[in-house]
Amino acid sequence: MTPQTSEHALEVIDLKKAFGGLVVTQSVSLAIRHGERRLIIGPNGAGKTTLFNQISGDMRPNSGQIKLFGTDVTQLAPYKRAHFGLSRTYQIITLFSGDTLEHNVTLGLLGLRPSRWQMWRPMSFYGDLATEARRTLDAVGLLHLAEHPVSDIAYGEKRRVELAMALAQKPRLLLLDEPLAGLSNTERAQVKALIASIPRETTVIMIEHDMDTALDLAETVTLLNYGRVIVDGDRDTVIADERTREVYLGA
Numbered sequence: 001m002t003p004q005t006s007e008h009a010l011e012v013i014d015l016k017k018a019f020g021g022l023v024v025t026q027s028v029s030l031a032i033r034h035g036e037r038r039l040i041i042g043p044n045g046a047g048k049t050t051l052f053n054q055i056s057g058d059m060r061p062n063s064g065q066i067k068l069f070g071t072d073v074t075q076l077a078p079y080k081r082a083h084f085g086l087s088r089t090y091q092i093i094t095l096f097s098g099d100t101l102e103h104n105v106t107l108g109l110l111g112l113r114p115s116r117w118q119m120w121r122p123m124s125f126y127g128d129l130a131t132e133a134r135r136t137l138d139a140v141g142l143l144h145l146a147e148h149p150v151s152d153i154a155y156g157e158k159r160r161v162e163l164a165m166a167l168a169q170k171p172r173l174l175l176l177d178e179p180l181a182g183l184s185n186t187e188r189a190q191v192k193a194l195i196a197s198i199p200r201e202t203t204v205i206m207i208e209h210d211m212d213t214a215l216d217l218a219e220t221v222t223l224l225n226y227g228r229v230i231v232d233g234d235r236d237t238v239i240a241d242e243r244t245r246e247v248y249l250g251a
């Protein structure tokens, strides 16, 4: 398939998804430009993660279309979408806790390679990947912990490892699912700075409940409720909108 050019990094067109009788994505359409910083907000259960799952290919919609950089990827498996430059983090940390940070990042990088991880092979076999993994850890200020098991490090540090793994793939489109959840103020500031430093070549879509922090990072905002887009547009307009206050801020 030849990737097409488009002014949009992502287009979601009339997407629908139901779990049995529960409709969680109701005719959702979105258009996100190259380099845009989009925040997705909405109450618990609004369907934010389910929308991400469909964009990443972890879940298939019942109907509708998803286009990455102008190419319809609706029927493609997640790893094929990754080839278009899509990368994501999950709401729940997905690292292997018994393994070292370096090993985890190496595994993440390996996801892009045709070869597969062989447990009996020494790390040195994956020389270039291990070097890249260490560079990745250095970029998020965690190189000194490279040899430590993930179970030894703080929650905020795990979040940074996860983010670093996603960034190491040099994504063109990055989906961040609640990257600030459960962090202390210090950790929040660190992760926020890391997100702010993501280059413009990467389009960023972020789900986040912590509006105080996340709004600074966003240019545009989409408010979801009961699986529907309620308000969509530039940040200040969405925040000032009556419907946002009704749904999200409870005013």
Ligand SMILES: Nc1ncnc2c1ncn2[C@@H]1O[C@H](COP(=O)(O)OP(=O)(O)OP(=O)(O)O)[C@@H](O)[C@H]1O
Residues within 6 Å of the ligand: 019, 024, 042, 043, 044, 045, 046, 047, 048, 049, 050, 051
């Ligand atoms: N695999 C599934 N099977 C059945 N129902 C599901 C499944 N995944 C999500 N749901 C339901 O879909 C609805 C939307 O869930 P989703 O996690 O997308 O919401 P959310 O906006 O991300 O919420 P939160 O802010 O709490 O993370 C919820 O009612 C949830 O229980």
